[in-house]
Amino acid sequence: MRLCAFAQQLKQKSLLPDPRASAIHPALAVCALPRCGTGFRFASLDFGWVGCCLTTVFALNHPPGRRSPRTRHAPSIPPRCPLFLASMKRLPLDWMLGHHSRPEALPLEWIPARVPGAVQLDYARAHNLPDYWVGSNFTQFAWMEETCWTYQTRLELPALGPADRLYFVCGGVDYQFQVRLNGSTLLEQEGMFTPVEIDLTGRAKSGDILTVTISPPPRLPGARPGRWEADRSCKPPVSYGWDWHPRLIPSGIWREAFLEIRPDFHIRSLDLQTHFDPDMVEAVLEVAIQLSTPGRGQLEITLCDPDGTALFTQPIGFEESAFEDARFRWSKSIPFPRLWWPNGHGAQPLYTLRVRLLGQRGEEMDTTQRRFGFRRIRLVMHEGAWELPDTGGLPASRRNPPITLEVNNRPIFAKGTNWVPPQIFPGLFNREVFLPLLRMARNAHFNLLRCWGGGPVNPSEFYDLCDELGLLVWTEFPLACLPYDAPWGSSYLRVLDQESKSIIRHVRGRACHALWCGGNELFNSWSRMTDQSPALRLLHRNCTGLDPETPFLPTSPVMGMGHGDYRFRNEKGEEVFQIYVRETGKKTAFTEFGVPGPAPAASLPAFIPPSELFPPRPGTAWETHHAYQAWDADPESWLMPSTLEHYFGPAASLDELAAQGDLLQSQGYKCIYEEARRQKPVCAMALNWCYNESWPCAANNSLIHWPDKPKPAYFAVAASCRPVIASARIPRFTWSPGQSFSVQLWILNDSYDALPSGRFEAELDYGGRTTSLGNWDYEATAPNTNLQGPTAEVRLPDSLPERFKLRVRVIDHPEWDSEYVLLRARS
DSSP states (O other): OHHHHHHHHHHHTTOSOOTTSTTOOHHHHHHTOSSTTSOOOOGGGOOTTOOOOSSOTTTTTSOTTOOOTTOBOSSOOOOOOSSOOTTOEEEOOOEEEEEESSTTSOOSOOEEEOSSSOHHHHHHHHTTOOOTTSTTGGGGGGGGGGSEEEEEEEOOOOOOOTTEEEEEEESOEESEEEEEETTEEEEEEEOSSSOEEEEOTTTOOTTOEEEEEEOOOOOOTTOOSSGGGGTTSOSOGGGGOBTTBOSOOOOEEOSOEEEEEEESSOEEEEEEEEEEOTTSSEEEEEEEEEESSOOOEEEEEEEEOTTSOEEEEEEEEEOTTSSGGGEEEEEEEEESOOBOOOTTSSOOOOEEEEEEEEOTTSOEEEEEEEEEOBOOEEEEOOTTGGGSOOTTOSSOOOOOOOOEEEETTEEEOEEEEEEOOSSSSGGGOOHHHHHHHHHHHHHTTOOEEEEOTTSOOOOHHHHHHHHHHTOEEEEEOSOBSSOOOOOTTOHHHHHHHHHHHHHHHHHTTOTTEEEEEOOBSOSSTTTOOOTTOHHHHHHHHHHHHHOTTSOEESSBSOTTEEEOOOOSBOTTSOBHHHHTGGGTTTOSEEEEOOOOEEOOTTTGGGTSOGGGSSSOOTTSHHHHTTSSSOBTTBTTTTTOHHHHHHHHOOOSSHHHHHHHHHHHHHHHHHHHHHHHHHTTTTOOEEEESOSOOSSOOSEESOSEETTTEEOHHHHHHHHHTSSEEEEEEOSOSEEOTTOEEEEEEEEEEOSSSOBOOEEEEEEEESSSOEEEEEEEEEOOBOTTOOEEEEEEEEEOOTTOOSEEEEEEEETTEEEEEEEEEEEEOOO
């Protein structure tokens, strides 16, 4: 404790090196921790996708000795855990990059490369290419789909001690690649989520050349252009082009790559699970530790509470024969742990488990630690599900599958969104990219992020922040909108087996991680998968084997869920105000719904040329950036100019156009989120499509414009997702002068606080003139329970303005007040 306090003083005086620096010795970083629960981020020393593995990559699907024809490993080394590693010395590498038409050819030029990164970004930097996100500049990278790329570095090695070993470690390479030392192949692999770790001890010396050669991205022979080329591949299909993402297929070393010196006897992995008694009073902490080799020594296990106080230290001596394959398991009962809760339901206390490995003479050989939270998450049937009548009579069918999240024995209404990749290039994913987006999600009262299956699985920095911010994460495997109909024994399933195990080991044990999902829209007519599809059976098997207590869904949507629409007004003229209310009692969740809106007017000139800026039209950068012809179901997606003209008439300026779209998107999303909440407990989730963007979209369903600028709709949604709100069920968006105006009054309560009785007031504001719709004296209501009130009605004036507002409020609770903007119908 004295050493750590002294190190903290040095850190405050800028005398201690930044632990994020690539060359820092990790032993220094341990001193930067004053206490083990202070929130120090281990992402800086993260080995990316190097997961906590207790089994080898093909253990479940392949007997010993068999290898995938598409994946050949160097001598088998289980990947290390992405944790704090005190006794390791990391050696940074300087990389050069070149491209060549054939794998055996040599590059004609070498350019500096940044790792992590992408070959496209390095090439653009070296050749001064314009920003890819402006106009149609991204097409300048199209030729790169056809070529190979090689990263090269010259090794500069220090002298190794007699008990040291040298490893090449890489968190991930996108996508199919070979690692060579002086031209000799060490590893061939397909898959960006399985880390690379190669023992170079006795094989490498200073001056040797290490290369990573990446093949062109996979494209299914005979497939039509677009996402269909990614079928039977674990390459995330979004980069082949989507209705909000251009065709730009990244390649490169997308996670950190370095050399590492380790003692021969060290901790290979640390894994943990928590289990609870039925009343959540006592937890059992189960720890699994794998050492590099069998040996003699002692493990010292310390648990620190969220304040950094050591609760206990347990020394455990062992002999070489004490456990098989250098694996050790240990468990301990923890009475009354502080529970981790999702945002809006409590705090997010994170404990720290520290493990020290001591040698035979008591000397420290290795240290690793991990932050975690005590919580239990289940998917359960909604209240009253088993009591509902069989609507079809007999013979009866099954009930809808469970989709209500239960956290620590408490049903939670999931308010959230669909997360898409925040950048086109996953090599740009980092804490600085994630933090503003995740903070805004927390501030919007969200408690669940569905990480959509068309993009890459997020690295550890994302999950670290979600642990801290109380954001539950629904993680999908990289399957989306394709049949993935490869048979058992196929090379695709062998790679999927490898990649899914790496993903599971990477994510499991996180406090924030709520459920696994096989992928996006796999049971729909365009994908035609079923529960019996080999890919989904494989994923279910791997999740059950490696993370048995985390819920698993085969896809989204499953039966009972609502998925879509993505428009304020559909082709029949129905608005969101009518579409969603008729789903009352029918849908267990709304896991995708969208209302499009334009980008902020001030942002559009940054990526649309001045000559094309206004009026927007097809065939320009507006279409390139998804304002037209983006979604097959509607050629006007996502700007929807006919819808805007229907409500407002022609826009006279870009600012006016953006304001019109903002109003529709804000009021549309406000309607849907509140309507989904009204349908609780049958409905248990409201997740809009989508939260963020991968590049600047001229129009989109997003709440956040790229990279992290909130739209007006974001603030409207945040207001609708407050734990307790006064709400109104409004039957339509436009009204005529003299028409009878009626709305149903509600109080929506997702909190676990009982609400006292009170008075609810409603009024219309016609631009300064107000009319009361009456009062409602409501009774006290139970926790997590909505209260349906009366219908308020009034005749609208003959001089109705173009826009007017409905305000609902609760006396003495201004934090619950809500406001809605409505329109006078156009002649």
